[in-house]
Amino acid sequence: MHSTISDIVRNIDYEENGLVKNLKIEIFKREKIVIKCKAAVAWGPAQPLSIEVIEVAPPKKGEVRVKILASGVCHTDAITLSGRDSAKWWPVILGHEGGGIVESIGEGVTSVQPGDHVIPLYIPECRECKFCKSGLTNTCSLIGSTVGNGLLLDKTTRFTCKGQKVYHYMGCSTFSQYTASVAKISPKASLDKVCLLGCCITTGYGAATKSANIRPGSTVAVFGCGGVGLSVIQGAAACKASRIFAVDVNPKKFEYAKKLGATDFINPEDYDKPIQQVLVEMTDGGLDYTFDCTGNTKVMRAALESCQQGWGESIIIGIPGANEEINTSPFQLIHGRAWKGSSFGGIKGRSELPNLVEDYLEKKLEIDMYISHQHKLEDINKAFDDMHSGERSVIRLIWVLQLKVPIICY
Numbered sequence: 001m002h003s004t005i006s007d008i009v010r011n012i013d014y015e016e017n018g019l020v021k022n023l024k025i026e027i028f029k030r031e032k033i034v035i036k037c038k039a040a041v042a043w044g045p046a047q048p049l050s051i052e053v054i055e056v057a058p059p060k061k062g063e064v065r066v067k068i069l070a071s072g073v074c075h076t077d078a079i080t081l082s083g084r085d086s087a088k089w090w091p092v093i094l095g096h097e098g099g100g101i102v103e104s105i106g107e108g109v110t111s112v113q114p115g116d117h118v119i120p121l122y123i124p125e126c127r128e129c130k131f132c133k134s135g136l137t138n139t140c141s142l143i144g145s146t147v148g149n150g151l152l153l154d155k156t157t158r159f160t161c162k163g164q165k166v167y168h169y170m171g172c173s174t175f176s177q178y179t180a181s182v183a184k185i186s187p188k189a190s191l192d193k194v195c196l197l198g199c200c201i202t203t204g205y206g207a208a209t210k211s212a213n214i215r216p217g218s219t220v221a222v223f224g225c226g227g228v229g230l231s232v233i234q235g236a237a238a239c240k241a242s243r244i245f246a247v248d249v250n251p252k253k254f255e256y257a258k259k260l261g262a263t264d265f266i267n268p269e270d271y272d273k274p275i276q277q278v279l280v281e282m283t284d285g286g287l288d289y290t291f292d293c294t295g296n297t298k299v300m301r302a303a304l305e306s307c308q309q310g311w312g313e314s315i316i317i318g319i320p321g322a323n324e325e326i327n328t329s330p331f332q333l334i335h336g337r338a339w340k341g342s343s344f345g346g347i348k349g350r351s352e353l354p355n356l357v358e359d360y361l362e363k364k365l366e367i368d369m370y371i372s373h374q375h376k377l378e379d380i381n382k383a384f385d386d387m388h389s390g391e392r393s394v395i396r397l398i399w400v401l402q403l404k405v406p407i408i409c410y
Contacts, residue, residue: 045083059106072097089150098174099191118182121349122170204231206345214239224293237261
């Protein structure tokens, strides 16, 4: 068996003078051992995350165990932590925007090998279910097995802390140094950048380029200019939209939006009439495409009603709180407007996400400007504060100078 320092346990007994008395060396397979590492554990809703030492069990059949080197902090994590969604499983390790290196693989895994650079996926791609085979969606029948119940496919968890079971989050749990569902990517890409393709940028960029498939020359409005909204703007510009409205109450967002392709900035607080009326008047009847990136159901309605009668399409991306509903006059739809949802930008994780990494490496896709701060895992609560103030942070779970250098040697 090919072994490395990481595969060796040394039990050493010393003499009183410091010389070695007994030395026992044991070689073992990494895929058979339990790993101890640090993680940010959410013990309950509306509580600060706590840095704990957890145990990560070996990967089972069809699973991989990944050493997470970097993770973004997303509003979806914050919604769950606040208690606003339907999550009832605590304690849990949040996080779903990660980048890491495969540490070990379970039985039957052939798509990746130890040492591969990967991005964890919260939407699986089994390639065998009716959804995957349809060619119509990036939904996979396995998603219900990992998203919304805190467990992996076999209905168990791989995490424990202080003797207590700890739940997974969206099948990813990237606020842990190790996690167990992945897309293989180029090792040339910096993981502390492309980790944002695990949700934020892919969700917005794909919503514009794939879910909506914006036609060249179209008019577009993006409601909410956080990371996802800015990514919609970047995607709309890539599709050669003729006019792109960035709609947000924070004027600081416009400079970012403009750099990514926005042509106009609209602050709803600057007007004494509904924003949909403002936009309809500015665009001779309404927009070809609108995108809600806020999760606010009132904004979702405004986005639809900003659309052009006859063909306008409004795409919902933002995540609302549990049990919230949207409403509008049925005539908005009868008259030809359409509401549509988009999850992960319609992107298939295993098949298509690696292409976005290549676009980044070829400087066709902007990522670097999204990152305002980098924090150590121990400062993760500060990263949430940054997000609530309109900035985006990346958590460096393993603090090294070059994330391209594998931590584990194979």
